[in-house]
Structure formats: C-alpha cells, structure tokens
Amino acid sequence: MNWKRRIWMSLVLAVVLAVLPISSSYAAGRTVQLKGEEGIDPQYVNTINITADLVIKGNNAHAYASAVAKKVCRVTVTMRLQRKEDGVWKTKVSWVGSSTSGSKTMGEDFTLTQRGTYRTYAIFDVAGENLTYISSSQVY
Secondary structure, eight states: OOHHHHHHHHHHHHHHHHHSOOOSOOOTTSOOOOOSOTTOOOOOSSEEEEEEEEEEETTEEEEEEEEEESSSOOEEEEEEEEEEETTEEEEEEEEEEEESSSEEEEEEEEEOOSOSEEEEEEEEEETTEEEEEEOOOEEO
16 A cells, blocks of 8 residues: 555544544443453543343352452452343342452352343443443253
8 A cells, every 4th residue: 555545544434533432431420331242442531341141050140240449449249140121121130249359259149040032231330430240141
C-alpha cells in the first residue's frame, strides 16, 4: 500500500472513530451487563475483573461469581440462580457475600427440581461501583 493510501485510510479511520458514540464501558455510577461473551474487555473505575458462571451436572446447579478490585476495599456480591419462566427470568435462590480484602469469590450448589433454562445473575458492589454479570444459560 502506498503512503498516500495509508494516510487516507488513517484519516478515514480517525473520522469514523471520532463520530462513533462513546461506549459506556467506564462503569462509574453505571451498571454494566455482560453475558459471558468472549472479546468484551470493559474498563472499570474500581474493578479489575468480574465474572459469573453456572455449571449443571445431573440435577445439581453450581453457581459461581467473583470480583477483584484494584485496591483493598469492600466488595459485596449478590448471586442469583434464575430460571426462565414464560420468557421471564425468575430468581429461584439468592446468596449474598462480602469482603473487605478487595476481592470476593462465591460458589454455591443448588438441587434443581424443575426442568428448564437457568443462569447465574450476579450483582457486584466494588467500593461503590455497581456492576452486573450474567452467565451463559444452561438447560436442565
């Protein structure tokens, strides 16, 4: 590619990036929702990483949620096991845990009695930064 074409392409790219709406990935005072998708790398104010997952084996559901802060601070995790009923996600059981060490990991088991589609819905409060993470859904 010749230098004129490279300059032209760079200018076009700069203009396109300048007019695109700014992403809400900075989460100060906002709620960020993720669905366990690859390639998402949001930037947080107080948080290094959040995640949630669900593993179903037999009739046992293992819900998992974790948050890591950028500093020593209070981290609170509310983890919900949800089942889809008539197109709406309903919470079947909920757990809350907190830590003042700057990180919190939770893992809880629940015996499933109803067939259906389930997910883990996790709400995080990391030094006042409120975030949510939704796991991929699993069928029982």
